Amino acid sequence: MVKREDSKRSHLIDATKDLLWECGYEAMSPRLIVERSGAGQGSFYHHFAGKLDLAKAALDEVSAEEISTLDRLFQTKKGPLERIEAYLRVPRNAFKGCRLGRLVHESAIEQDELRLPIKAYLDRVHHHISACLREAKLAGMIKQDMDTESIASMFVAIVQGSYVLARADQSTSTMKSTMDGAVSMLRAITNPTSKRTAR
């Protein structure tokens, strides 16, 4: 391990990050990675113990990147419900799926090396939404009998599920419709007295 521009090492990781998104883990062969990265087989096995090890390194970076993007998204001066809505409305690549969530159904994901970075990301999404809901509840913006934890889980699931529907339909309109439904739920739990924040 050296500075940061290991050149080949980082190229290998970058290629793997792309391929994990495009193909998933099982369908991603070392040959493909090497080809895409411009490195040789030797560099691959010099820097990494194997495919799993490289995938872990790549997925750790993806998770960190997505968490960072997420943190920035929720770091606005907008009201809590508007922040959730902004998250729901973020532009998404419906066909490729969530960079992390799309991997959960592969067998290899049962190994913690791959599972934990995914879990970390999804937990973070839940954390932000949950925090927003609690803030909104405290401010009296939403009904007081709402369970913020489970509703936050629901919103996380909606986004992940919308990718599933989009892939099955091979169209973007279902994802759009799903998000419309989600936003209307956000309005439905909003107290009528605080219209400004909900809209």
Place this chain on the structure above:
Amino acid sequence: MVKREDSKRSHLIDATKDLLWECGYEAMSPRLIVERSGAGQGSFYHHFAGKLDLAKAALDEVSAEEISTLDRLFQTKKGPLERIEAYLRVPRNAFKGCRLGRLVHESAIEQDELRLPIKAYLDRVHHHISACLREAKLAGMIKQDMDTESIASMFVAIVQGSYVLARADQSTSTMKSTMDGAVSMLRAITNPTSKRTAR
């Protein structure tokens, strides 16, 4: 093609149905199928053109089975919102995922042979939920400004997404929590005047 008990043919399909659920498509090798089914390679390629062809046959059956189960679930005398809640509360194998939805992120799913049976099932779920919502709306049970189509999409997504969260957590509690959230949404859109049906 003969009667129905082709014996080996149906054994091959049955084994494939199991393996698609356990491993997915890419990770499911003809060798595994043959082993599991008790048939020889010869029977495999006598009855089917290849892996894709067998998977299509198996997935068609899975889709038909799940649709049939679904139709029965929604075919009760209960109120429309109670039928949706019953769907949300149906026992699910959180770890293995939806028999159909779990496959959408595989590359091979872009081929219509595999995609369409999945889409047919998800469309059917949407159809039932949407019908319930329209019925509820007509009866004045839910708010009149609710868009039944997009809310139905949202509920379908919630179930699919809850499998994603469960796989990432390797626990059943997140799925449970997600469904709690979904049910509370159902209550949130219910008109206070018609408490009986919502609860």
Place this chain on the structure above:
DNA sequence: GTCTATAGGGGGATAGAC
């Protein structure tokens, strides 16, 4: 229809020169 034997190709990993 069902079986065993076999083939071609790619997946994942190693050896060893530079």
Place this chain on the structure above:
DNA sequence: GTCTATCCCCCTATAGAC
């Protein structure tokens, strides 16, 4: 650190006997 050459095994499919 990086490269090319090579290995073994399993994946998918075919051949041909019974």
